[in-house]
Amino acid sequence: MKILTVVGARPQFVKAAVVSRAIKNHNSSNAISSSKYHVDEKILHTGQHYDENMSDVFFEELAIPKPDYNLAIGSGTHGLQTGQMLIEIEKVLTREEFDLLLVYGDTNSTLAAALAASKLNIPIAHVEAGLRSFNRQMPEEINRVLTDHLSKWLFCPTGSAVKNLINEGINTPNVINVGDVMYDAALFYSKMSLTRRSELTDRLPEKFILATVHRPASTDDPKILLSLLEILEEAGKKYFPVFFPLHPRTKNLMKSNNDYFGRFNESNKYVIFSEPLGYLDMIFAEKKSELIMTDSGGVQKEAYFHSKPCITMRSETEWVELVEAGWNYVTGISRDSIMNVLQKISNKDWQAAPRPSLFGNSDAGEMIIKNLIAI
Numbered sequence: 001m002k003i004l005t006v007v008g009a010r011p012q013f014v015k016a017a018v019v020s021r022a023i024k025n026h027n028s029s030n031a032i033s034s035s036k037y038h039v040d041e042k043i044l045h046t047g048q049h050y051d052e053n054m055s056d057v058f059f060e061e062l063a064i065p066k067p068d069y070n071l072a073i074g075s076g077t078h079g080l081q082t083g084q085m086l087i088e089i090e091k092v093l094t095r096e097e098f099d100l101l102l103v104y105g106d107t108n109s110t111l112a113a114a115l116a117a118s119k120l121n122i123p124i125a126h127v128e129a130g131l132r133s134f135n136r137q138m139p140e141e142i143n144r145v146l147t148d149h150l151s152k153w154l155f156c157p158t159g160s161a162v163k164n165l166i167n168e169g170i171n172t173p174n175v176i177n178v179g180d181v182m183y184d185a186a187l188f189y190s191k192m193s194l195t196r197r198s199e200l201t202d203r204l205p206e207k208f209i210l211a212t213v214h215r216p217a218s219t220d221d222p223k224i225l226l227s228l229l230e231i232l233e234e235a236g237k238k239y240f241p242v243f244f245p246l247h248p249r250t251k252n253l254m255k256s257n258n259d260y261f262g263r264f265n266e267s268n269k270y271v272i273f274s275e276p277l278g279y280l281d282m283i284f285a286e287k288k289s290e291l292i293m294t295d296s297g298g299v300q301k302e303a304y305f306h307s308k309p310c311i312t313m314r315s316e317t318e319w320v321e322l323v324e325a326g327w328n329y330v331t332g333i334s335r336d337s338i339m340n341v342l343q344k345i346s347n348k349d350w351q352a353a354p355r356p357s358l359f360g361n362s363d364a365g366e367m368i369i370k371n372l373i374a375i
Ligand code: UD1
Pocket: 009, 010, 011, 048, 049, 050, 051, 054, 075, 076, 106, 107, 108, 109, 139, 140, 214, 216, 247, 248, 249, 252
C-alpha cells in the first residue's frame, strides 16, 4: 500500500513521527517486506512552518524520514496559504499513484491535503479525528469539521471524539478510538529528554511555570496579548517565574509593537522569554515545571502526560476529559479567574491526585497501521 503523509506545522511533526515509526517497525518484519502488506510511506511537508526551530529540529530529534516533497508554501492569509497548498498537493497526488492520504490534526495543511485528495477520489485517513471546540471562530474548527467529513478512516484519540462524530452523523466502523499519538510520543521520548545534555538546563529557574500562547484569539489583538502578559507577570511575582518559549506568531506581534509591549522583553525577571524549543527540550521543560499555562491543544495534554496541572487560557477546550479529571482548568483570559485557579492549584497536593488513563494504551501508531493494512 502506498501512502502520502502530509504535514506542515509543528504539532503534526510530533504526531507523524509516531505513525512513521510504526510503519517502519511494521515493514521490518521479514514476512511483510515483500508482501502486499508492505506500506510505502511518502512524506510531503507543505512548508507551513519553516523556521529551523519550528520544523527541522523536529525531523532531526524525532528521526522522521526526510520529506520526499517540500512545497515551501510558507506563511500567508488562510485563503492564500490553503489555496497554494491545494494546487501543489494535487500535483503530487496525480504524479504518483497513492492508495491513501494520511493527515493529522486541524491545520490549513490538513484541510488543503484533504480537499485535494477527496476531489481525486483518494481515500483519506484522519488522525486526531472528532475533536470539537464548537467554536467556529477558530480556523482549526473549520479545518477539522471539513476534514472529518471528507475522511474514510477517522482515528479518534478519545471517546468524546467518537461521540462528536456520531452526533454529526459519521457513524461507520471506520470511526475508531485508537488513543492519542501524542501520548505515545510523550512516553517514547520522555526518558531521552531527561538524559540528554541540553543548554536549557542552565536557563531554567529552579521552580517555574511554563507558558505558551499562540492562538489568534490570544495574539491577534495586542491589547489581549498585553493583558495576558500582565497576568503571567503577576503569576511570576506571586508564585514562580514564568518560562515562556515564544511562538513566532506571538513574537512577531510583540516585535512589531515594541513600545506597546514595553517592559516585556529579555530583561523581564518574572516572564522569561525564549525562542521556540525543540521537542525534547519542551518535554524537559514540561517535566521540570510546577504547572503549565497555555492556549495550545498539544501542550494541554502533555501537561497531563507529565503529571502537571494546566490552566487553559481559552474559553473552551477540545480535551474535555482533562477538565473532567480535574487536571485542566479552562479559565478564559480574565485575570480574576486565572488568579483564582492559580491559588487553587497551589493549594492542592498533585502527587496524590488520581490520574486516570484517558488517551489509550500507547499503541495508537500500531493500531492505525493495523487498521489500514486490512483495507
Ligand atoms: C498553525 C495552525 C494551528 C496550530 C499551530 C501550531 C492553522 C490555521 N493554524 O498556527 O492550528 O495550533 O500552527 O503551532 O493552520 N511563522 C514564522 N515562522 C514559521 C511559522 C510561522 O515566522 O516557521 C509566523 C508567520 O508570521 C506566520 C505566523 O507565524 O504568519 C502564523 O503561522 P501559521 O502557520 O499561519 O499559523 P500558526 O499560528 O502557526
